[in-house]
Amino acid sequence: MIGDACPGSKCADCGFRSAVFASLNTGQLEMLTNGKTFNAVKKGATICKQGDEIKAFIFLRVGLAKLVRNTPDGREQIVGIATPNDFVGLLSLFSSKIYQYSIIAIEDSEYCSVDYSMVMDLIRGNGIFAQSLLEKISHVSDILINTRLDLDLRQLRGRVAFIICYFATEVYGTTKFNLPISRKEIAELIDMRVENVVRILSELRRDNIIRIEGTTIEILDPEKLKWIKVHG
Amino acid sequence: MIGDACPGSKCADCGFRSAVFASLNTGQLEMLTNGKTFNAVKKGATICKQGDEIKAFIFLRVGLAKLVRNTPDGREQIVGIATPNDFVGLLSLFSSKIYQYSIIAIEDSEYCSVDYSMVMDLIRGNGIFAQSLLEKISHVSDILINTRLDLDLRQLRGRVAFIICYFATEVYGTTKFNLPISRKEIAELIDMRVENVVRILSELRRDNIIRIEGTTIEILDPEKLKWIKVHG
DNA sequence: CGCGGCTTTGATGTTCATCAAGTAAAGTGG
């Protein structure tokens, strides 16, 4: 499925088009149409790999992906989660020739790749576009850093509560959802051990704060969960 | 001392001029000269304050500053250290109307403030400048995030070793230097408690890995220190 | 069916935060 033409063919007509591209004129949009590739991948697929040369600008249209980093001691650390409309790998893009993280689909996903040099041309040729991109990248960094700083302040119960709230509000927008990642991945995302993730989830279930059924999680007591998220 | 004219007056002649400004033409450099203010402040001075409206683009010429965040529970967390040639507060700049962090001088410092709207004009009017700025901001974010992720993997001994190495190599470039921050500030920077910072510094001294004399730290055994930094 | 990976719970030891208490250094006011 890699490299198929985008179903909606022209970027100008794309329902997923990001606000970042709003400033492009007709000619520039046509350039974009010709320079991009549409991709659909299954859950588990690697979209790009840490250490590989950056050749494209990746825009996630549908699905969900994790940003993964290999730690010096051979473990894996999840840097963050990419949701639809995100430019994944945006951070590495301008600061390095290689990807700092791998990007792996955690749900069936669709994304567009735009040729790296084309984006550079657009930046140089369209000031408003450059400004939009600056704002976008700045925003993404800010969220990532602030989230990390927040997590660092909390102990494990607070972190687990945080991640449940995150998926409920930021990703799915409901109090009941299918957790797209394993316990082990939660652990990698918030820097703790699998056993403790499990233990704390069990505690939350025991206290009737959440309900767990297979991979489905339902928040029963949002107030209490929020309290734990803030006060640890 | 706030608001004095830059001694070197014209930005075009400024010895501290960042590579980011390399692409500006004569007219644009003149704009810059007229739109900036030069400032010199003493150690401890607040350069900008978390929550205040962003009106300027701050470029640190001389000195050292800490980026500080007030945590929800009233403590302080140090996000990072700004060294000469850094654009401080760069991250907030494009993603928010207000500063996400306070910036406080930890050594006597000099910096230039450039009017916010002027920077925006330059971005829109000069594509190469926009691209340079994207690269710069991307680089700063990347370092900040990777540092944070690294710290999250380490236990306390590793973090203390990390921060000593950081000041030795990144900030001062020597194995013997004056630690510009207090024990408490180290704790705030690497998410631990003062008592443990002190305890671990004492251990390192006892094991002849470092020497401490007042605020001066000298690395005696770089190999061992590096080992601790990596392996906790 | 059996293997391997994910999940779960319990027991145990290590790491770290907290509390307490004392020393040194640095500012403050008379």
Place this chain on the structure above:
DNA sequence: CCACTTTACTTGATGAACATCAAAGCCGCG
């Protein structure tokens, strides 16, 4: 200048939080 207060630093003792080890159940997959 000295008494006084405040702030930074330091060490020890204790308990809480967390990682690690161990073992068993579960599920998907060849």
